[in-house]
């Protein structure tokens with residue numbers, strides 16, 4: 001049984017659909033603290049409730065866990081200790097329950113937020129020093145190292161990637177610094193106008209949802225001997241700044257207007273790398289992103305435009 005935590009979240013909801021398609025609805029169990037809208041096997045699960053987690057894993061004979069429940073960078077800064085508890089205690093519960101109940105594999109998403117401004121931000125290499133500047137980033141680095149600890153000490157097969165900002169039409173992000181790159185498409189189609197909370201030149205690594213989901217499935221299915229990184233793999237999709245996405249949208253909506261009003265999230269983004277060097281992921285398990293900015297924009301419009309056109313009728 002494949003268990004997803006945070007199944008209601010941006011990546012969780014898309015991954016849920018993909019895993020159900022791949023493994024069948026009887027073999028995928030979705031969990032979240034809020035009920036889901038999908039017709040699928042589902043259980044309410046608070047990752048801080050270790051007893052409940054044990055029961056869910058034992059009763060359902062869980063073999064694979066995709067641990068996506070987390071508080072993201074911007075929201076975490078508003079309440080750091082709360083964010084730390086959910087991200088860290090939640091993940092330690094997952095690791096310990098996975099170890100005790102002999103779960104075969106655990107997927108753990110780390111992030112570009114694992115890096116800080118003391119590296120050359122033009123490109124973060126796989127083993128660059130990780131001194132993050134948000135509580136989210138600190139929890140991600142600690143999580144990476146805990147995953148490696150459980151692998152080294154107990155042989156628990158924990159696999160992880162450092163995700164760029166994720167863009168997709170299927171679901172909205174919440175509480176992140178890269179959220180602008182999804183919101184902008186919705187606002188362009190709804191109002192032809194967007195107020196961007198990052199600076200127009202703030203380049204960040206991004207990845208399309210289809211590539212994101214594929215990376216998780218490919219990494220989880222890669223032969224064990226190919227996995228040489230047990231902290232977390234750098235994963236690159238495509239890097240661009242707000243002004244680039246604006247230009248891409250303007251190709252389709254020439255009257256689209258943007259006002260740049262950078263807020264506290266600009267400071268967070270400024271301490272993140274512009275690009276991730278993902279050669280190790282390419283070499284070890286054949287990672288190969290397929291979506292550039294043009295393809296992303298075409299696909300976002302393809303799916304979102306009919307929705308907003310229908311709403312306007």
Ligand code: AKB
Pocket residue numbers: 072073074110111112113136163164165166175176177178179
């Ligand atoms: C965030 O913006 O906090 C996340 C991330 C890059 O991990 N999307």
